[in-house]
Amino acid sequence: MSHLRRNLGQYAIHAILLILAIFTLIPLITLVNLSFKDPYQFNIDPMGPASPLAFENYALAWRFMQDPLVHNIIVGIVSITTSIAMAAATAFVFARFEFPGRNWLFGAIMLILLVPSTVLFVPTYQLIIQFSLQNTLWALILPYAAHQSLIIVVLRSFFAELPSEMFDAAKVDGAGVWQLFTRIAIPLSLPVMSAMAIFQIWWIWNDYAWPSLVANAPEARTAVAAVIFFNDGMFRPEPGAGMAAAVIAAIPMVILFLVSMRTFVAGITAGALKG
Amino acid sequence: MNNFRASRFTFHDDGVMMSQDLVLAKPIARAKSSNRIATLVEGVRRNWLLYVLILPTFLFAIAFYYYPMASGIYHSFTYWDIKRTVWIGFENYQRMFDDPVALAAWRNMIVILVSQLVIVMTTPLLGAALVAHLRPGLAQYGWRMMFVMPIVVPATVVVFVWRWFYGGDGGLNTLLRALGLGALTHLWLGEHATALWAIIGTGFPWVAGLNFLIYLAALQSIPEELLDAARVDGASAFRRFFQIELPLIRNQMMVLVVLTFIYYLRSFDAPLIMTNGGPGMSGTLVPGLQMYRAVRDDLDLGYGSAIGTVLFVVTLGLMLINQLINRRQKSET
Numbered sequence: 001m002s003h004l005r006r007n008l009g010q011y012a013i014h015a016i017l018l019i020l021a022i023f024t025l026i027p028l029i030t031l032v033n034l035s036f037k038d039p040y041q042f043n044i045d046p047m048g049p050a051s052p053l054a055f056e057n058y059a060l061a062w063r064f065m066q067d068p069l070v071h072n073i074i075v076g077i078v079s080i081t082t083s084i085a086m087a088a089a090t091a092f093v094f095a096r097f098e099f100p101g102r103n104w105l106f107g108a109i110m111l112i113l114l115v116p117s118t119v120l121f122v123p124t125y126q127l128i129i130q131f132s133l134q135n136t137l138w139a140l141i142l143p144y145a146a147h148q149s150l151i152i153v154v155l156r157s158f159f160a161e162l163p164s165e166m167f168d169a170a171k172v173d174g175a176g177v178w179q180l181f182t183r184i185a186i187p188l189s190l191p192v193m194s195a196m197a198i199f200q201i202w203w204i205w206n207d208y209a210w211p212s213l214v215a216n217a218p219e220a221r222t223a224v225a226a227v228i229f230f231n232d233g234m235f236r237p238e239p240g241a242g243m244a245a246a247v248i249a250a251i252p253m254v255i256l257f258l259v260s261m262r263t264f265v266a267g268i269t270a271g272a273l274k275g
Numbered sequence: 276m277n278n279f280r281a282s283r284f285t286f287h288d289d290g291v292m293m294s295q296d297l298v299l300a301k302p303i304a305r306a307k308s309s310n311r312i313a314t315l316v317e318g319v320r321r322n323w324l325l326y327v328l329i330l331p332t333f334l335f336a337i338a339f340y341y342y343p344m345a346s347g348i349y350h351s352f353t354y355w356d357i358k359r360t361v362w363i364g365f366e367n368y369q370r371m372f373d374d375p376v377a378l379a380a381w382r383n384m385i386v387i388l389v390s391q392l393v394i395v396m397t398t399p400l401l402g403a404a405l406v407a408h409l410r411p412g413l414a415q416y417g418w419r420m421m422f423v424m425p426i427v428v429p430a431t432v433v434v435f436v437w438r439w440f441y442g443g444d445g446g447l448n449t450l451l452r453a454l455g456l457g458a459l460t461h462l463w464l465g466e467h468a469t470a471l472w473a474i475i476g477t478g479f480p481w482v483a484g485l486n487f488l489i490y491l492a493a494l495q496s497i498p499e500e501l502l503d504a505a506r507v508d509g510a511s512a513f514r515r516f517f518q519i520e521l522p523l524i525r526n527q528m529m530v531l532v533v534l535t536f537i538y539y540l541r542s543f544d545a546p547l548i549m550t551n552g553g554p555g556m557s558g559t560l561v562p563g564l565q566m567y568r569a570v571r572d573d574l575d576l577g578y579g580s581a582i583g584t585v586l587f588v589v590t591l592g593l594m595l596i597n598q599l600i601n602r603r604q605k606s607e608t
Binding site: 009010013014016017020021023024027028030031034043046047086087089090092093094097099100101105108109112114115116117118119120121122123124125126127129130142143145146148152176177178181202205206208209212213223224225227228231239243246247249250253254256257264265268269272 | 315318319322324325326328329331332333335336338339340342343344346347348350355357402405406408409410414418421422423424425426427428429430431432433435436437439440444445446449450453479480482483485488489492512534537540541543544547548563566567569570571576579580582583584586587590591594
């Protein structure tokens with residue numbers, strides 16, 4: 001009797017979850033569906049299944065999204081490698097060494113976490129303009145590379161918790177700070193750094209407001225900015241192609257997720273909680 | 276091989292290294308301040324490599340955090356269009372308080388904030404609780420994946436689709452007409468009464484995402500024995516949830532509440548993409564969007580800085596309050 005009742009509870013949960021899942025997925029499925037519709041079908045029957053599949057939408061969208069995707073990838077790789085390299089060095093130093101001013105300097109870094117992007121928006125814009133970096137990838141790379149406080153917090157606690165035996169043998173052999181850092185600390189922290197890297201790329205890929213302000217020209221557009229520009233700008237493409245562009249912008253993130261599921265989830269969780 | 280040899284350092288048990296010279300006591304009696312400065316300078320000189328290693332981070336921090344922060348606050352008291360800067364005192368702030376458009380922006384933001392706070396404390400928690408109460412196995416894992424996956428889709432894309440949904444011939448109206456409810460169709464993003472709520476409604480049913488993930492992790496970290504004991508005592512599933520599980524995840528919920536607060540104080544992507552602040556002058560305007568438009572459209576950087584500074588102060592205030600609450604909670608327990 002209680003066996004049946006418990007199963008009933010489970011079935012009820014599954015039913016509710018199914019309803020929630022359907023509602024959650026409808027917008028995404030609709031997006032993909034619309035991306036395959038020719039203009040006629042788009043306007044007459046937007047919610048019905050697309051047939052025939054209008055692949056030309058993707059051809060058109062791809063021509064427009066190609067460069068922005070590359071921009072995003074370049075910006076991501078450059079800013080993430082530099083930011084993590086800097087952050088790892090800083091985290092290592094603060095985690096395992098005493099030196100004059102250590103607490104003050106660390107406090108200065110932590111203080112940054114309190115500063116929201118709003119107050120930085122306008123002055124950073126002016127900074128970019130002043131150095132004529134607008135509409136170049138540097139306008140994106142440099143501010144993103146500065147976004148290290150989070151990584152420093154996570155890596156610092158990681159390095160601090162490493163048992164000193166890890167370093168003792170090397171110290172006896174005469175290893176200096178740099179060797180300890182590059183030969184021991186970094187290799188041990190690769191999983192954590194990957195999680196942080198994924199968090200950064202997810203954050204960078206999602207950023208719309210900043211790129212749309214400083215890098216909206218074709219030479220520097222990012223994927224998400226391109227989606228909006230493609231749809232709202234002078235092109236006025238077929239609506240299906242506009243949707244296809246949005247799908248194209250989302251695909252790299254989906255691939256990243258599928259390839260690195262556990263790290264992805266770990267990175268985003270750590271990033272969100274520490275931030 | 277560099278200058279640093281292991282013998283230069285003494286090692287404490289916790290693995291922290293100290294320069295041997297700093298540890299040495301100076302037996303000679305000297306004036307205290309010059310003694311301290313001397314050891315300071317020596318300490319810096321001994322540890323030069325450490326300072327070099329942290330220098331890049333600090334250079335970027337100064338360039339992209341400290342300088343802009345100071346500049347932003349300073350320029351909020353000026354008229355600034357890049358070419359020239361004119362000190363105008365509190366005029367920008369005065370404008371913010373007098374301008375009905377600005378006030379409407381703040382009102383809209385508060386509406387959004389409160390709504391999102393209600394959302395973050397209910398729907399993702401409900402979803403997580405449901406999944407947490409499933410029997411462990413493939414099904415539970417599957418549902419977890421199902422509600423975590425949507426995180427990967429860029430927010431802009433989600434907003435973009437919902438914008439289409441809300442359109443005159445968009446998905447929502449199409450479905451209403453198909454159901455014979457054509458009378459209920461609206462220009463959801465174009466009418467004053469519906470626009471703000473339409474933006475808030477984006478993402479319905481607001482279950483999937485980071486909040487769900489954190490709630491689920493919190494619920495699953497509750498020791499099974501606690502729940503078993505309650506089950507043995509005859510507590511129903513609802514009782515168990517409200518009296519055991521919910522109190523135990525209160526901390527994570529507070530974290531999510533604070534994060535949500537801070538996020539919606541400054542985020543303006545949705546109004547920017549969906550309505551550009553309309554309908555009218557300020558139907559869905561929020562302060563962040565005002566700041567953005569002050570830069571992009573009006574090149575009124577002083578006013579934008581003022582908005583940014585106010586948002587900064589509000590955010591800082593909230594974080595400090597949050598810290599105070601945390602500290603008081605900790606001293607109570």
